[in-house]
Amino acid sequence: MGRLVPAVTRALDILELFLDGDGTLSAPDIVRRLQLPRTTVHELVTTLAARSYIVPVPGQPGRYRLGVRPYQLGSRYAEQLDLAAEGQQVARSVADTCDETVHVAILEGTDVIYIAKVDSTHAVRMVSAVGRRLPAHCTSVGKMLLASLPEPELAARIPDDAELVAMTPDSITDPAVLHEALAGVRSRGIALETRESNPDVSCVAAPVRDRTGQVVAALSISVPMIRWSDERRAELERLVVKGAVELSERLGHRGAE
Incomplete structure (x- = not known):
């Protein structure tokens, strides 16, 4: 088994945070809960948003929710x-x-x-x-x-x-x-x-x-x-x-x- 890629692990950790609470998070929330550097969180959030894994919450600046991409992956998994x-x-x-x-x-x-x-x-x-x-x-x-x-x-x-x-x-x-x-x-x-x-x-x-x-x-x-x-x-x-x-x-x- 190959080694785990830290950046991928952190990105997945961020996505899994959305499974709890009301399903919305801000960058400071992620920093606090995962104990990651703010710069790292900002880069990961920007990347996840660019790929539609998370999207901004309308009317709540700085907060995000899951985007359509996780739903598409989950639907494909369910079909199988x-x-x-x-x-x-x-x-x-x-x-x-x-x-x-x-x-x-x-x-x-x-x-x-x-x-x-x-x-x-x-x-x-x-x-x-x-x-x-x-x-x-x-x-x-x-x-x-x-x-x-x-x-x-x-x-x-x-x-x-x-x-x-x-x-x-x-x-x-x-x-x-x-x-x-x-x-x-x-x-x-x-x-x-x-x-x-x-x-x-x-x-x-x-x-x-x-x-x-x-x-x-x-x-x-x-x-x-x-x-x-x-x-x-x-x-x-x-x-x-x-x-x-x-x-x-x-x-x-x-x-x-």
Whole structure:
């Protein structure tokens, strides 16, 4: 690996300062926060402005904000992201940690479609496949995705008179009960499903967000009931949230919602 170029490092340090606060900075702000010489900061700011990485703030002389160039680079980066590929990598990492089956799924209508999966190495594990479609209300990933919808959209997809299919005796089939359960998912930020899609399996799920903060997928960990307990559930909830946050960051998301 070659040596780092100090001028480039300093320029990037300046750009990253704009990620905090109100997104505007003056040259004295940069001098103070980075402890750089004023002349150096002036030259770097002038160069970044000339290349449209930063621009003057209208009506605020001496202050700058990010320009169009970082947006263009970020948009190109986002275009190259592949949710399924990124999800598979994160699912692998999570599965390596917990040795349980990990899924990433998206919502289509009132169903979920699994786009990534990594199996447990245990002899007893969940049988599923990438591309499989299941009723969203019967799964933890589906509950997470439904709970993330705006209320009008949720009501349109699952009206009060909707007929919800049962996959097991424990599946929710009453829309009112489902809406109550989804309210709990929203408040906790985690979805739980116990024997609702498979009589021998329980799952936990957390939301995956894109760079705009919108929930675009959910990541889940599925566990056979023979390995399920309150202690294991709590452990997996922490792990599924960590995995979902990592995948969100790979998709360009910053910060908590």
